[in-house]
Amino acid sequence: MKFLGLGPKLDKRSILAIRLELRSGEKALPEPLIGAVVVAFSFAEGPSEAAEKSFAAAVAKGTKARVLPDGFSLPVHQWRQYVEHQWPEFADQMPSQSDIAGHLETGAVVFGPLTGWQVEPE
Numbered sequence: 001m002k003f004l005g006l007g008p009k010l011d012k013r014s015i016l017a018i019r020l021e022l023r024s025g026e027k028a029l030p031e032p033l034i035g036a037v038v039v040a041f042s043f044a045e046g047p048s049e050a051a052e053k054s055f056a057a058a059v060a061k062g063t064k065a066r067v068l069p070d071g072f073s074l075p076v077h078q079w080r081q082y083v084e085h086q087w088p089e090f091a092d093q094m095p096s097q098s099d100i101a102g103h104l105e106t107g108a109v110v111f112g113p114l115t116g117w118q119v120e121p122e
Contacts, residue, residue, distance in 0.1 A: 011076045011101055015041050016050035019068040020058050022114070027062030029116065036116035037068070043104040047071055057109035076101055087113050 022029060022036045029036055040054035051067045058065035074082055080097035087094070090113045095103050103110055 013043065013076045013101070014073040015076050015079065015100070015104065016044050016047060016071065016073050017041050018047070018051050018054040018071045020054055021066045021068055022058060023064040025059070025062050025064040029063065030114070032118040033114070033116035034118055036114040038114050039112040041074075041100075041104065041110045041112070042108070053107070054109050057111075076104075 018040050020038050020040055022038055024034070038058075040050075040057060042050050042053045042057075044050035044053055050071065055065050055067055077097075079095075079100045080091075083094045084091050094112070095110060100110070
């Protein structure tokens, strides 16, 4: 609780979120996926820098990546609320509210869960 300026300071930075389409590259996507969309989160000066960082991080993981046009920003202090609303079943696998800023401050990119697709059986 904040009282008369005392207490924890609210982190007013924003996390930039970039959506990427992924395909198998040097490393395959989890079976039986042939493609997936993922949201990549980072601290960046703007959407272009966030897209470059996210693309580079996906390629470094061995996938082929394509940046999708619909990114967004999220106040860092709302991280946990966003994760629990968006992916309640994966919330325990994502960084905690107290850890997310520290991860992103190092220049890291945090990836959300994959939303994938596979070939329909013939």
